[in-house]
Amino acid sequence: MYDFTKPVANLVNELRKIPGIGTKSAQRIAFYLLKTDKEKVMALSESINNAMEKTRFCKICNNITEFEICEICEGKGRDITKICVVEEPFNILSIERTGLYKGMYHVLAGNLSPIRGVGPDELKISSLERRLNSGETEEVIIATSPTIEGNATAIFLFDLMKRKDIKITRIAMGLPIGADLDYVDSVTIAKSFEGRIEFK
Amino acid sequence: MYDFTKPVANLVNELRKIPGIGTKSAQRIAFYLLKTDKEKVMALSESINNAMEKTRFCKICNNITEFEICEICEGKGRDITKICVVEEPFNILSIERTGLYKGMYHVLAGNLSPIRGVGPDELKISSLERRLNSGETEEVIIATSPTIEGNATAIFLFDLMKRKDIKITRIAMGLPIGADLDYVDSVTIAKSFEGRIEFK
Known part of the structure; x- marks a missing residue:
C-alpha cells in the first residue's frame, strides 16, 4: 500500500513521539518543515540545541534555568x-x-x-x-x-x-470564570459546593 | 515580570511558527524536548535533516518523494x-x-x-x-x-x-459518515441536499 516516502515516514514517527502530537499533527509539522526554507528549519534546530545546551534544572526547585539556581529561588x-x-x-x-x-x-x-x-x-x-x-x-x-x-x-x-x-x-477546584453552570460537569459543580466560601 | 529563561523562550517562539502549534503546545513540546534524553532529541533532529536532504518534489505531480518522479507517477x-x-x-x-x-x-x-x-x-x-x-x-x-x-x-x-x-x-460535500443531523452545521446540510443522489 502507498505510504509516505521513507525519510518522511521516519520524521512523522519521530514527531509522533512528542506527547500531544498525533498522527495528523505530525504529518502537518513534517510537511511544513519540508516546505519551509532550510534557514528557518535550521533556526528551529539551533534553538532546540541551544535550549538543551544552555539550560538545566534549578538545584533547589527543579525549574528550568540557565544558571545553577533559578531566577525565582535566587530572586529577592x-x-x-x-x-x-x-x-x-x-x-x-x-x-x-x-x-x-x-x-x-x-x-x-x-x-x-x-x-x-x-x-x-x-x-x-x-x-x-x-x-x-x-x-x-x-x-x-x-x-x-x-x-x-x-x-x-x-x-x-x-x-x-x-x-x-x-x-x-x-488550590481550589470549582467553576472556571465565565463558565455556564449548565455546561460544567457535575464533579466540578460538586467541588465548587464543597469548597464554597462564606460572604463576609 | 517572570518569563521562561531565554533559550527556552526562543525555542517556544520558534516552535510557535509551525502552523497549528499555539503557545501552549509550543511550551509542552519545548519542555518535552528539554526533559527527554539527548539521544531521542538527536534522533528527531536527524530525522528532520534526513527528510530535508533526501526528499524533493516529484517533477510531475509535486508530491514529496525520494526520487525524481514519485512512486505514483512512476507506478504501474x-x-x-x-x-x-x-x-x-x-x-x-x-x-x-x-x-x-x-x-x-x-x-x-x-x-x-x-x-x-x-x-x-x-x-x-x-x-x-x-x-x-x-x-x-x-x-x-x-x-x-x-x-x-x-x-x-x-x-x-x-x-x-x-x-x-x-x-x-x-469531490462531494455532505454529511460525514456517523454524523448526527442535529450536530451538523446548516451549510453542510444545505450542501448535502444540493448534492443528493437518486436511489436506483
Missing part, C-alpha cells in the same frame, strides 16, 4: 515561607502570570502514576522534604492538576507532610 | 486518464487509504488566498495545465478542501479548464 523580594508544588516547569509561568503569588516553587517533574510506573522515587519528592526540613517553610500549597493522578499526588504529599508543623493547602 | 497499474488535484502531499495519503482511487495526482501546494498573497502563480497550476495539454487526461477531480479558499481554488481551476475537452469534477 520573594516570600521564602511559602512553597507552591507544581507538576511541570511551565506551570510556574501560568501561576506567575496571575501576579498574585510571591512565594517559592517546587517542581515535581510529573505526577504519581502506578500505571505508567511513576512512583514517589521518580518524582522530586525527597528534595522537597529536604527543603521543608530547613524550617523556613510555613505553608506548602499543592497545585497539582485536578486530575486523578494530580489528586493522588496531592494526597500522597499531604500524608507525607502532615506530621510536620507546616500548613498544607490545595 | 494506475489510471493515467484521471488526475486528482489536491492541496498538499499528505492529502494523497488520505485518499490512497480509501483504496478507491487508482488515478494520478497533482499537488497544488496550497490554495488561492488573496489575503495571504497567494495567487495562481504561487501554486503549481501551470504545471497542471502542461500535463493536461498532453491529451492523456480524461477527468480532473478537484479535491481541494470545502473551505472558502479551497472552493475559490476549485472555481478558479474549473474556469481555467472548462474550455478543454476534459470532464471536471469536484
Whole structure:
C-alpha cells in the first residue's frame, strides 16, 4: 500500500513521539518543515540545541534555568515561607502570570502514576522534604492538576507532610470564570459546593 | 515580570511558527524536548535533516518523494486518464487509504488566498495545465478542501479548464459518515441536499 516516502515516514514517527502530537499533527509539522526554507528549519534546530545546551534544572526547585539556581529561588523580594508544588516547569509561568503569588516553587517533574510506573522515587519528592526540613517553610500549597493522578499526588504529599508543623493547602477546584453552570460537569459543580466560601 | 529563561523562550517562539502549534503546545513540546534524553532529541533532529536532504518534489505531480518522479507517477497499474488535484502531499495519503482511487495526482501546494498573497502563480497550476495539454487526461477531480479558499481554488481551476475537452469534477460535500443531523452545521446540510443522489 502507498505510504509516505521513507525519510518522511521516519520524521512523522519521530514527531509522533512528542506527547500531544498525533498522527495528523505530525504529518502537518513534517510537511511544513519540508516546505519551509532550510534557514528557518535550521533556526528551529539551533534553538532546540541551544535550549538543551544552555539550560538545566534549578538545584533547589527543579525549574528550568540557565544558571545553577533559578531566577525565582535566587530572586529577592520573594516570600521564602511559602512553597507552591507544581507538576511541570511551565506551570510556574501560568501561576506567575496571575501576579498574585510571591512565594517559592517546587517542581515535581510529573505526577504519581502506578500505571505508567511513576512512583514517589521518580518524582522530586525527597528534595522537597529536604527543603521543608530547613524550617523556613510555613505553608506548602499543592497545585497539582485536578486530575486523578494530580489528586493522588496531592494526597500522597499531604500524608507525607502532615506530621510536620507546616500548613498544607490545595488550590481550589470549582467553576472556571465565565463558565455556564449548565455546561460544567457535575464533579466540578460538586467541588465548587464543597469548597464554597462564606460572604463576609 | 517572570518569563521562561531565554533559550527556552526562543525555542517556544520558534516552535510557535509551525502552523497549528499555539503557545501552549509550543511550551509542552519545548519542555518535552528539554526533559527527554539527548539521544531521542538527536534522533528527531536527524530525522528532520534526513527528510530535508533526501526528499524533493516529484517533477510531475509535486508530491514529496525520494526520487525524481514519485512512486505514483512512476507506478504501474494506475489510471493515467484521471488526475486528482489536491492541496498538499499528505492529502494523497488520505485518499490512497480509501483504496478507491487508482488515478494520478497533482499537488497544488496550497490554495488561492488573496489575503495571504497567494495567487495562481504561487501554486503549481501551470504545471497542471502542461500535463493536461498532453491529451492523456480524461477527468480532473478537484479535491481541494470545502473551505472558502479551497472552493475559490476549485472555481478558479474549473474556469481555467472548462474550455478543454476534459470532464471536471469536484469531490462531494455532505454529511460525514456517523454524523448526527442535529450536530451538523446548516451549510453542510444545505450542501448535502444540493448534492443528493437518486436511489436506483
